[in-house]
Amino acid sequence: MKRVVVTGLGMINSLGEDKETSFSAILNGKCGIKTIKLFDISKFSVKIAGEIVGFDPKGVMDAKEVKKADRFIQLGIKAAKEAMVDANFNNEIDKERFGVSSASGIGGLPNIEKNSIICETRGPRRISPFFIPSSLANMLGGFISIEHGLKGPNLSSVTACAAGTHAISEATKTIMLGGADQMLVIGAESAICGAGIGGFASMKALSTNNDNPQEASRPFDANRDGFVMGEGAGALVLEEYNSAKARGAKIYAEIIGFGESGDANHITTPIVDGPLRAMRAALNMAGDVKIDYINAHGTSTPANDKNETSAIKELFGGKENCPPVSSIKGQIGHCLGAAGTIEAIVSIMAMRDSKLPPTINYITPDENCDLDYVPNRARDAELNVVMSNSFGFGGTNGVVIFKKV
Numbered sequence: 001m002k003r004v005v006v007t008g009l010g011m012i013n014s015l016g017e018d019k020e021t022s023f024s025a026i027l028n029g030k031c032g033i034k035t036i037k038l039f040d041i042s043k044f045s046v047k048i049a050g051e052i053v054g055f056d057p058k059g060v061m062d063a064k065e066v067k068k069a070d071r072f073i074q075l076g077i078k079a080a081k082e083a084m085v086d087a088n089f090n091n092e093i094d095k096e097r098f099g100v101s102s103a104s105g106i107g108g109l110p111n112i113e114k115n116s117i118i119c120e121t122r123g124p125r126r127i128s129p130f131f132i133p134s135s136l137a138n139m140l141g142g143f144i145s146i147e148h149g150l151k152g153p154n155l156s157s158v159t160a161c162a163a164g165t166h167a168i169s170e171a172t173k174t175i176m177l178g179g180a181d182q183m184l185v186i187g188a189e190s191a192i193c194g195a196g197i198g199g200f201a202s203m204k205a206l207s208t209n210n211d212n213p214q215e216a217s218r219p220f221d222a223n224r225d226g227f228v229m230g231e232g233a234g235a236l237v238l239e240e241y242n243s244a245k246a247r248g249a250k251i252y253a254e255i256i257g258f259g260e261s262g263d264a265n266h267i268t269t270p271i272v273d274g275p276l277r278a279m280r281a282a283l284n285m286a287g288d289v290k291i292d293y294i295n296a297h298g299t300s301t302p303a304n305d306k307n308e309t310s311a312i313k314e315l316f317g318g319k320e321n322c323p324p325v326s327s328i329k330g331q332i333g334h335c336l337g338a339a340g341t342i343e344a345i346v347s348i349m350a351m352r353d354s355k356l357p358p359t360i361n362y363i364t365p366d367e368n369c370d371l372d373y374v375p376n377r378a379r380d381a382e383l384n385v386v387m388s389n390s391f392g393f394g395g396t397n398g399v400v401i402f403k404k405v
Contacts, residue, residue, distance in 0.1 A: 001176040005405060006252040007244050008087025008237030010079040011345050013332045014050035014230060018082055022332075023349045027378040029360050031214045031331050033228050038192050046201045048213040049192045050230030050333025070108030070134045073143050075233040075338075076188030080144045083184065083235035087249065099152030099180040100141040103167035103187040105160045105337030105392070108135030110193040137337075140188050152180040157337075160392030161297070163187060164234065164340025168400050169258040171238050181240050187341030188233035197229060203268070205301065217334075218361035219298035219327035220305045220369040227299040230333025234341030236348075253348045253402040256385075257286030263395025270304055270391060276311040278397035282387065283315070286401045291316075291323050292381065293356055295347040295388040298327020299334055306368040308389065319370060324381065326374040330360040340390040344400060351383040351404050 009019050014032025016022035025032070033050045041047040057066045057074040060081060066074070115131045133139055138156035145154050153174050157166040164187030171183035200206050207226040209216035217228040244251055259281030263274035275297075283291070297308055309325075316322045328346055335342055350357055355378050362375040383404070390398045 002178065003241035004172045004175045004238050004255045005241050005244050006236050006255070006348060007239045007249040008083040009252060009345050009348065010082030010086060010235040011342055012052065012075055012078050013232030013335065013342060014052050015332055017055065017078065019345060019349065023346060026328055026331055026346060026357050027355055029358055029376065031360060033213045033216060033333055035213060036192060039194055044197055044201065046197050046206045046208055047210040048216055048228060049197065050228060051192055052231055068130045068134055069143055070111045071190040072104055072108060072188045073134070073140050075190055075231065076102070076140045076186045077144060077147060079188065079233035079235040080184060080186050083237050084148060087237040090247070094181065095149050096151045097181040098150045099154060099174060099183045100145045100150050101155045101167045101171035101183050101185045102138065102141030102144065103157040103163035103337050103341065104137040104140055104189055105158065105163050106189065106191045107137035109191045109196050111135045113193050113195040140186060144184065144186055148184065150184060159396045160394055161334070161336050161339055162390040162392035162396045162398040163337035164342070165344065165388065165390035165398030165400055166260065167341065168236065168344060169260060169398060172255050172258060175238060175240050181243050183238045184235065185238060185341060186233060186235045187338040189336040189338040190231040191336060192229055192231050200229065207300065215361050217300045217330040219300045219330050219359050220309070220366060220373045221362050222364040222366035224300045224302060224305065227301055227329065228333040230335040232332065232335045232338050232342055234338055234345045236341060236345065251405045252352060254405050255400060256289065256403045257282040257401035259285065259399045261397045265395055268393050270307045272307055272311045272314065274395055274397045275308060275389065275391050276314055278399045279311065279315050279387070279389065282399040282401050289385045289403065291385055291387050292383045293323055293350060293386045294325045295343045295386065296325050296327045297389045297391045298329055298359065300329060304391065309369045309371055312371065322371050324356050324372045324374050326357050326359040328357055340388070340398060344388045347386045347388045348402055351386050351402065354380060354382055356381045
């Protein structure tokens, strides 16, 4: 099968509106979690999130088009623009051989909430004609394919918090099997609204450390009490290796393995078996390689962090054989369907710069979480192969492995 490489990157999250600003802030241990401003939180038990402050969609879309796209689509358009510029294509690209693989865990939840209220209080005739097309998860890929004139396969993954990673593997498969020469992967999410925060809070999934938002998300720490919602988008240009070489493209990394699995156990509670099989499948596909770093799913929930640690230890045959592991969710929150793309980009940039991103807010060790989590400070390290994990509600798991070229 054909080799697949990464030739463009774009990212926006609560720490920055481009990949370099965001990554620099991550390495410096900054935190973008703060009190929510996007809606009235006075009646909510959870009042914090990794919110992007000051983003103006008119900077990436015509003002007349903004109302047609939910915020998650707007963020995705921003990241995709950066990735395409970064990939530096000329006008000779065959856009019928260039596809899109998009991802969102929930899609346009704020618009769903808004128009449901309008329907109930003002009647169905007052529902916006843009409501449905602005809210559908796959419209992320729809808007972006139109923006860039990409006429190849247009795919969408809606697999909760594993969606971004699944979008990468779907795009990789498409190129490997000859269905396209290039694929633009975009994961985007913006569910910081009453229904989103209220829904996850009712499940007791979110941290309630409202008084200390910068310290609320604490992956692998003994005092973790739930995840913090984040929003953002990540985009990667994937390209067939010979195509990239022929045009003299900058190659960030090669995708050498991916794995997918289902827990078949519980809709929200994880087990070791599912993540373990996904990681093992990715490692088997990658072949005889040494993993130098794992960007963990690391949500800061009691169940996930213990479970993921156990799966990693079993995969590598014991604690002493495990590579360094870290989670950036302490800094930008959990971006749900966008998490996999954002964290893949961070993994690739860590490999590029030979830097291990830190796990901030790691203060109190947990006897069930006993790996090297790169606590609180970034660390220099030679990285040649990195793994990125994503696990979602419904027991859906995705793992991808990148190698320096």
